Amino acid sequence: MPTMTTAPATTGVAVDFDAITKAFGPVQVLHGVSFSLPPGKVVGLLGENGAGKSTLMKILAGYERPSGGVLRINGQPQDLRSSRDAEALGIVLIHQEFNLAEDLSVADNIFLGHEKKKGLFLDERAIQAEAAAALAQVGLPIDPATKVRRLIVAEKQLVEIAKAIARRARLLIMDEPTATLTPGETERLFRLIAQLRADGVTIVYISHKLDEVARVTDEVVVMRDGRFVTRAATAEVTRHQMANLMVGRELADLYPPREPVPAGRAPALRVQGFDVPGWAQQASFEVRPGEILGFAGLVGAGRTELFEGLLGLRPRRGQVELAGHAVQLRSPRDAARHGLTYLSEDRKGKGLHVAFGLRQNLTLMALDQYARPWLRPEAERAALDTAVKDYGIRTGSLDVRASSLSGGNQQKLALAKVLQPHPKVVVLDEPTRGVDVGAKRDIYFLVQRLAREGLAVIVISSELMELIGLAHRVAVMRAGRIVATLPADGLTEEQLIAHATGTAHADA
Ligand SMILES: Nc1ncnc2c1ncn2[C@@H]1O[C@H](COP(=O)(O)OP(=O)(O)OP(=O)(O)O)[C@@H](O)[C@H]1O
Numbered sequence: 001m002p003t004m005t006t007a008p009a010t011t012g013v014a015v016d017f018d019a020i021t022k023a024f025g026p027v028q029v030l031h032g033v034s035f036s037l038p039p040g041k042v043v044g045l046l047g048e049n050g051a052g053k054s055t056l057m058k059i060l061a062g063y064e065r066p067s068g069g070v071l072r073i074n075g076q077p078q079d080l081r082s083s084r085d086a087e088a089l090g091i092v093l094i095h096q097e098f099n100l101a102e103d104l105s106v107a108d109n110i111f112l113g114h115e116k117k118k119g120l121f122l123d124e125r126a127i128q129a130e131a132a133a134a135l136a137q138v139g140l141p142i143d144p145a146t147k148v149r150r151l152i153v154a155e156k157q158l159v160e161i162a163k164a165i166a167r168r169a170r171l172l173i174m175d176e177p178t179a180t181l182t183p184g185e186t187e188r189l190f191r192l193i194a195q196l197r198a199d200g201v202t203i204v205y206i207s208h209k210l211d212e213v214a215r216v217t218d219e220v221v222v223m224r225d226g227r228f229v230t231r232a233a234t235a236e237v238t239r240h241q242m243a244n245l246m247v248g249r250e251l252a253d254l255y256p257p258r259e260p261v262p263a264g265r266a267p268a269l270r271v272q273g274f275d276v277p278g279w280a281q282q283a284s285f286e287v288r289p290g291e292i293l294g295f296a297g298l299v300g301a302g303r304t305e306l307f308e309g310l311l312g313l314r315p316r317r318g319q320v321e322l323a324g325h326a327v328q329l330r331s332p333r334d335a336a337r338h339g340l341t342y343l344s345e346d347r348k349g350k351g352l353h354v355a356f357g358l359r360q361n362l363t364l365m366a367l368d369q370y371a372r373p374w375l376r377p378e379a380e381r382a383a384l385d386t387a388v389k390d391y392g393i394r395t396g397s398l399d400v401r402a403s404s405l406s407g408g409n410q411q412k413l414a415l416a417k418v419l420q421p422h423p424k425v426v427v428l429d430e431p432t433r434g435v436d437v438g439a440k441r442d443i444y445f446l447v448q449r450l451a452r453e454g455l456a457v458i459v460i461s462s463e464l465m466e467l468i469g470l471a472h473r474v475a476v477m478r479a480g481r482i483v484a485t486l487p488a489d490g491l492t493e494e495q496l497i498a499h500a501t502g503t504a505h506a507d508a
């Protein structure tokens with residue numbers, strides 16, 4: 001019976017970055033980064049979207065080669081030519097944007113490139129058993145034979161982690177590991193990190209969730225604009241200081257002051273007795289022009305699926321009215337024509353066409369505007385210029401594929417895209433996932449501006465503080481039902497959790 005526990009502490013991996021530079025074509029992304037990672041410590045890597053965190057870590061894990069500078073592992077200069085070279089040194093990167101083969105099984109993904117052989121043949125039984133053990137360690141009780149395509153986002157994240165564990169990493173890089181996890185899954189991951197650390201594994205933890213960074217790391221390193229800024233013992237900096245160091249200035253209030261919802265306007269969207277079989281039952285809610293309605297709930301409560309049903313992406317029944325007219329939306333494109341757009345939580349899978357350019361992505365949903373009577377490239381170009389300014393999308397060049405934007409900047413592009421067709425109602429599913437604190441604040445102020453301009457906004461979020469800070473009312477879903485709809489003023493996280501988990505005295 002193979003065991004998946006890491007070998008007892010021998011050597012943690014020590015890393016020195018010495019004047020590392022990286023350019024993609026004419027775009028200089030890293031400008032001589034120097035710092036070291038001590039063995040056996042958990043180091044938080046902080047920085048704004050586009051600061052160069054993922055790029056530096058891809059260099060460490062052999063996915064990218066530096067343009068200049070020296071990378072030393074345990075004192076030895078290294079020239080890593082592939083992720084295999086890095087893995088041979090015990091260095092494994094868990095990708096921010098998942099890197100799984102969708103059509104292969106979970107077990108095959110875990111061992112991809114490391115297939116176990118028995119003579120000439122793959123040792124299927126060993127593969128299944130080891131995969132099951134790695135999955136158990138991350139707390140994902142699924143059949144290793146399941147195709148990755150069938151997993152939800154959080155499960156894919158856990159498979160990525162299981163894959164790294166099965167490779168017996170001595171230096172593990174986690175790039176936004178909890179972005180899609182529930183609080184329970186996050187706790188389990190933290191226990192796993194503590195265990196790996198006790199085994200002497202060096203861990204780099206990249207996250208925009210500063211409360212997690214404060215909890216789980218020993219030290220933080222801050223990068224800004226492709227440069228090393230500072231490092232500090234985690235215990236010696238407050239979250240507020242971390243945020244200021246990241247953005248390089250004093251951050252003002254995160255949330256805009258709440259503005260009243262204009263009185264006397266009919267609902268922009270009204271949903272009654274709406275069912276998405278298997279996911280949501282008897283959902284009824286409405287949102288008025290100028291109103292921000294939050295949707296809270298645990299992962300799996302059915303929030304995303306409810307709205308996917310609304311957009312015609314899942315079988316559904318029930319009544320939907322947009323601006324007082326009954327509609328049956330057949331597809332996201334059809335919904336956009338009726339004035340409702342949706343920002344998917346699965347930015348890479350359903351949100352963006354990452355192999356396409358920025359312009360194509362931006363204008364895809366609003367094709368009617370740009371293709372009348374034929375495609376007008378200059379209008380597209382102007383739209384991109386405006387969007388880059390309005391949404392603060394940071395990129396070295398406008399002529400790149402969406403895949404080369406940093407994670408947070410992809411999120412901003414996705415947001416710009418759903419607002420292109422000038423909707424009357426917009427549904428934003430996890431709009432600030434992977435976004436840095438400064439950009440989060442920008443998004444909150446943007447959402448509020450949209451509401452002030454008369455848009456009805458629905459925000460689905462796992463960050464309860466975000467809903468409380470931003471929304472007028474918060475609907476809570478549990479096991480497919482809306483169990484409470486509460487005014488956000490005076491609402492606490494504890495109250496929301498109580499409704500989401502079913503421990504509130506009475507759902508209101
Ligand atoms: N293949 C590429 N081609 C061109 N530019 C790239 C490529 N990969 C990354 N970049 C650019 O490098 C910069 C740094 O990106 P990186 O992904 O390292 O940022 P990050 O700090 O991880 O940000 P985030 O917090 O948003 O994930 C960004 O401006 C990005 O657009």
Ligand SMILES: [Mg+2]
Pocket residue numbers: 053054055096175406407408
């Ligand atoms: Mg990144």
